[in-house]
Every structure is written in structure tokens, then in C-alpha cells.
Amino acid sequence: MTSLSRDDVAHVARLARLALSDEELERYTDQLRAVLDHARDLEAFDLEATPPTAHPFAADPYLRDDVIVNGLDRDEVLAQAPAVEDERFCVPQIIGDAP
Amino acid sequence: MTSAIELAAAVRRGDTTATSLAEGALAAIAAGDGAINAFLHVDAEGALAAARRVDAAVANGEDPGPLAGVPVALKDNLCTRGVPTTAASRILEGWRPPYTATVVDRLVGAGAIPVGKTNLDEFAMGSSTENSAYGPTRNPRNHARVPGGSSGGSAAAVAAGMVAIGLGSDTGGSIRQPAALCGVVGFKPTYGMVSRYGLIAFASSLDQIGPLARTVADAAVCLEVIAGHDPRDSTSLREPAPSLLDALHDGVKGKTIGLVRELVDGSAPDVEAAVAASAVTLRDAGATVIEMSIPEMRLGLSAYYLIAPAEASSNLARYDGVRYGLRVDADDLTTMNVATRTKGFGDEVKRRIMLGTYALSAGYYDAYYGRAQRVRTLLSRAFAVAYGRADLLLGATAPTTAFELGAKTTDPMAMYLSDVFTIPSNLSGDPAMTVPFGSGADGLPVGVQLLGPARSERLVVAAAQVLEDAAPS
Numbered sequence: 394m395t396s397l398s399r400d401d402v403a404h405v406a407r408l409a410r411l412a413l414s415d416e417e418l419e420r421y422t423d424q425l426r427a428v429l430d431h432a433r434d435l436e437a438f439d440l441e442a443t444p445p446t447a448h449p450f451a452a453d454p455y456l457r458d459d460v461i462v463n464g465l466d467r468d469e470v471l472a473q474a475p476a477v478e479d480e481r482f483c484v485p486q487i488i489g490d491a492p
Numbered sequence: 493m494t495s496a497i498e499l500a501a502a503v504r505r506g507d508t509t510a511t512s513l514a515e516g517a518l519a520a521i522a523a524g525d526g527a528i529n530a531f532l533h534v535d536a537e538g539a540l541a542a543a544r545r546v547d548a549a550v551a552n553g554e555d556p557g558p559l560a561g562v563p564v565a566l567k568d569n570l571c572t573r574g575v576p577t578t579a580a581s582r583i584l585e586g587w588r589p590p591y592t593a594t595v596v597d598r599l600v601g602a603g604a605i606p607v608g609k610t611n612l613d614e615f616a617m618g619s620s621t622e623n624s625a626y627g628p629t630r631n632p633r634n635h636a637r638v639p640g641g642s643s644g645g646s647a648a649a650v651a652a653g654m655v656a657i658g659l660g661s662d663t664g665g666s667i668r669q670p671a672a673l674c675g676v677v678g679f680k681p682t683y684g685m686v687s688r689y690g691l692i693a694f695a696s697s698l699d700q701i702g703p704l705a706r707t708v709a710d711a712a713v714c715l716e717v718i719a720g721h722d723p724r725d726s727t728s729l730r731e732p733a734p735s736l737l738d739a740l741h742d743g744v745k746g747k748t749i750g751l752v753r754e755l756v757d758g759s760a761p762d763v764e765a766a767v768a769a770s771a772v773t774l775r776d777a778g779a780t781v782i783e784m785s786i787p788e789m790r791l792g793l794s795a796y797y798l799i800a801p802a803e804a805s806s807n808l809a810r811y812d813g814v815r816y817g818l819r820v821d822a823d824d825l826t827t828m829n830v831a832t833r834t835k836g837f838g839d840e841v842k843r844r845i846m847l848g849t850y851a852l853s854a855g856y857y858d859a860y861y862g863r864a865q866r867v868r869t870l871l872s873r874a875f876a877v878a879y880g881r882a883d884l885l886l887g888a889t890a891p892t893t894a895f896e897l898g899a900k901t902t903d904p905m906a907m908y909l910s911d912v913f914t915i916p917s918n919l920s921g922d923p924a925m926t927v928p929f930g931s932g933a934d935g936l937p938v939g940v941q942l943l944g945p946a947r948s949e950r951l952v953v954a955a956a957q958v959l960e961d962a963a964p965s
Contacts, residue, residue: 397850405849409805410812410826411842412834425847427905432794435863438870445865446872448697448727449683449921450946455730457723469590475819482814487825 496656503561510546510561517563556603583836593690610645640670665914672889672939683921687722695803739950745778755887805848
């Protein structure tokens with residue numbers, strides 16, 4: 394494991410759709426590095442032969458009975474949206490030049 | 493203070509009414525919550541309407557259920573249709589969910605009266621309830637101290653006597669640690685025993701809902717009500733709720749209980765003394781107490797702080813300003829997403845999203861997330877070996893009694909260490925319960941923790957009852 398850099402944090406912030414000030418970038422880099430340094434205790438083990446666990450109990454997938462049930466109420470859902478147009482969620486322009 | 497079971501019995505007998513209990517809870521909140529800030533939203537109208545339905549049922553000769561008229565508090569990451577649900581985040585300020593969590597439906601179906609939504613660390617990320625966007629909750633036993641977290645609001649509401657039962661969620665100790673710090677019982681059931689439908693997701697392979705209560709019996713009756721298969725949660729165990737009340741007085745005679753060194757080492761001397769005293773109590777009650785070491789538990793914290801943020805970074809991608817919650821307007825979609833998330837999320841949530849994004853990112857996945865998942869396997873195997881020798885395990889719930897507000901807010905790693913004893917059961921998916929057992933040098937409560945293998949809730953409550961019966965005041 395290599396040490397976390399400011400550039401790494403700036404990169405993950407972009408991936409995670411978060412904007413950071415210079416001060417935040419500095420602070421988060423130090424704090425995240427401390428957590429990752431602590432995690433170095435995991436390196437002491439030979440884990441090649443150990444399979445990963447993603448979930449506590451590997452339950453067999455199953456399907457519910459094919460019974461018709463109501464979904465959420467459309468008007469109630471749309472009433473919670475920041476912007477709605479013609480019974481759809483409305484977002485700023487995605488394709489082409491922004492207005 | 494009267495227990496939930498006694499309150500429900502009085503309502504079912506007609507000795508009191510659900511309406512008077514609801515009014516009492518609302519009055520207690522109005523009188524006491526200004527100093528504590530346990531509640532983010534009090535639903536007086538909804539509570540009184542639910543109480544009237546229970547009273548009408550009693551008047552008609554119907555049985556409203558085992559929690560008839562019992563005032564309960566809901567952690568504000570549990571969705572309640574039409575009632576504000578924020579997860580203590582600005583990004584969900586004002587949101588009114590279009591559906592209700594299964595656990596809430598089941599509580600109401602058993603006659604309980606939800607009186608309000610309780611404070612938490614934002615999205616349940618924290619150990620002190622100081623990460624709330626709506627101000628910290630204070631420990632009712634000492635207002636200069638934290639109540640623990642992340643279910644600090646529910647723990648404080650129960651400890652202050654405002655409600656008999658609170659629901660919390662436990663991803664790395666978020667039910668048990670605040671219960672211990674506030675001097676109440678907290679129960680994290682086996683993963684999958686309680687439906688997560690309607691619980692705002694933090695780390696889906698770890699999250700589990702459970703009760704906080706003043707007695708082991710109250711926690712048991714609440715779990716009986718909320719447990720059991722739910723087709724709306726694909727991780728829900730396909731089995732009925734366990735029967736717990738009839739196991740409460742089974743005792744521990746003939747059981748072997750492992751006192752785990754790694755669940756005590758590093759705790760304060762007064763906490764260590766309480767755990768030792770609880771071991772003596774269990775031995776006096778007929779159990780064989782053996783000392784054990786499970787070295788893999790020391791890796792739990794590191795594994796958890798990679799796995800939980802990784803899952804969180806994925807779960808919290810949904811807060812994008814499109815379908816619900818906050819939107820900060822901008823001319824294009826990506827700028828809108830960034831502005832919304834930057835304004836809507838608090839510091840700790842951003843930290844964990846970035847940590848998780850990093851642990852999952854190209855080039856680092858195997859070194860961090862992959863390695864943590866393999867350690868999770870190691871830990872589960874170590875638990876299995878331990879349960880070959882012992883029926884239950886015993887240790888501390890938290891390393892110290894309640895700490896002062898502000899003591900750990902600038903040092904995330906110090907805050908994370910508050911969860912060192914509770915995290916292993918989340919990684920393994922096994923049940924664990926904290927029971928108040930005496931006080932520390934500062935006079936504040938100490939909790940001891942009982943851990944059991946998957947589906948051992950009956951054993952856990954029986955041992956917890958032995959401790960409760962003998963607990964020093």
C-alpha cells in the first residue's frame with residue numbers, strides 16, 4: 394500500500410461528486426491517511442487462500458410469489474422531487490450546450 | 493419507571509389508556525428535550541391518532557397487541573410515510589417518505605405509539621451523535637457528555653424516560669455503544685432477522701435494526717414484534733420471529749461463557765472491573781466462565797473502516813439532487829450534482845464517501861476492499877472456532893463511559909476506536925446485546941456485552957436477564 398496523496402483525495406472527490414476547498418483537501422488527506430495507516434495491520438496476514446466475504450450469510454437468491462402489488466403512489470413520489478415537469482423528474486440540460 | 497410490558501398490560505386491562513400514555517410521553521418530551529435534543533421531529537398528531545385507535549380497539553374488546561399503547565421513538569433513518577425523515581442530514585431536510593419501514597408497520601401493528609423521530613449521527617456515521625446536521629444530543633445522565641452514537645437520540649430518549657422503547661440501527665455498534673453510554677439495554681439481532689426495508693442504507697451487509705429499552709424483557713418483546721421474514725428485503729432470513737420472552741428465565745446454568753481478552757483489553761479500569769464483576773455473576777448463576785483470546789478481533793476495526801465506507805460510497809451515490817431532498821441549482825447536471833452533495837453532506841459523511849471511493853477505486857481495490865473482505869472471512873472463522881468452545885462470549889461494550897462533547901470531534905481515528913468492541917459482531921452478522929452493569933469512576937453507566945452465534949437470541953436474552961437481575965445500581 395502506498396501513502397495517500399493530496400492528488401488521490403482530489404481524484405476520489407471528483408469521482409464522488411464532491412467539491413473541496415484547499416483547506417478541506419489538506420485536512421481530509423491527513424485524516425484519511427490516518428485511517429489507511431491504521432489499516433496496514435491487515436497486511437500482516439497471508440490472505441491468498443482466504444476467500445472474501447461480501448455478506449454475512451450467503452443466502453440462496455429467491456423470488457417472491459408473482460402476485461401483483463401496488464408500487465409507490467406516483468403523485469406522492471413526485472411531490473418530493475426538487476423539480477418536476479409533465480409527471481417526470483426534471484434535471485438541468487444534459488446533452489448539448491447548457492442554456 | 494414502568495416497563496413497556498407493564499404499560500401494555502395496563503392498557504390491555506383497561507387500567508390506563510394509550511391516549512394518556514401518549515400524552516405523558518409528549519409532555520415529557522416537551523419538558524425535557526430542550527436540554528437533550530433527542531428528537532428531530534415530534535409527531536404529536538400522529539401519536540394521538542394512533543393512541544385513539546388502540547383505545548378504540550380495547551373498548552371494542554379487541555387485543556391491540558403486545559405493545560398496546562407503549563410510546564416508542566424511531567431513529568430518524570427509519571422511513572415514515574408522510575412524516576419528515578432526515579437521517580440527520582441537510583440533504584434530506586424536509587423529505588417526507590412515500591412509504592413506511594417494515595419495522596414501524598410492525599410496531600404499530602402491535603399497538604405501539606410512535607411519538608417522534610430521534611437524532612443520530614448523519615446517515616448513522618459516528619459514535620457520539622455530534623455529527624448531526626441538527627445539533628448534538630446530550631447524555632441525559634450528564635449534559636456535558638455525549639450519549640454515544642449513532643443511535644444517540646433513541647438511547648437518550650429511553651434513558652430520560654420519555655419513551656419506553658426506541659428503535660436504532662447498528663452497523664458497527666450504533667445501538668449497543670449509545671445504549672451502554674446512556675445506561676440502557678441495546679440489542680443488535682442476527683443479520684437478516686429484522687427487515688431493513690425502509691431503513692436508509694449506510695452499509696447494507698452490516699446494517700441491522702434493533703431495540704433500545706430499559707429492561708431486557710422490553711428489548712425482547714420489541715424484537716419479537718419487529719423480527720421475522722419480509723419479502724421486501726431480499727436479505728431477510730426466511731424464518732419466523734424467534735420466541736424470546738419464554739427464554740428470559742432460562743438462566744445460564746451449564747452454559748460456557750468465554751470472557752474474550754480482545755473485548756476487554758484497552759478499556760478503562762472501571763469498565764474492565766465491571767466486565768470482571770459480570771463474569772462472576774454469570775459464574776455464580778451456574779455458568780462456566782473461561783478466558784479466551786480471539787486475536788482476529790483486533791483486525792475488525794481496520795476491516796470495518798474499509799468495508800463500511802465502501803458500501804456507503806455506493807449507497808450514498810443516490811443523493812444527487814434529482815428525485816428527492818436538496819437540490820442546489822446549476823446550469824448543467826454534473827455541476828448540480830456536485831453543488832448539491834457538497835452542500836448537503838457533512839464532514840464525516842464526506843470523509844467516509846471518499847474513503848470508500850478510494851478503497852474501491854482502480855488499483856486499490858485488492859489492497860483495501862478485497863483484503864478487508866478476506867479478513868472478514870478470517871474473523872467469522874475465528875468466531876466459529878470460539879463458539880465451538882463457548883455458548884456465548886462476554887466483553888465490554890465500549891472502552892470508556894460517556895466522553896465529553898467535543899472530545900473526539902477533531903480526531904476521526906479516536907472516534908472510530910469507540911466501536912472497537914462492537915464491530916466484530918457486525919462483520920460476522922451475529923447477535924450481540926449490551927446490558928447496564930454498574931457505574932464507572934465518574935458515576936456514569938457501564939455496559940457489558942454478550943455475543944452469541946447466529947440465531948442464538950434466546951441464549952443471549954437469558955444471560956442478559958441474569959446480568960440485569962444482579963446488576964449493581
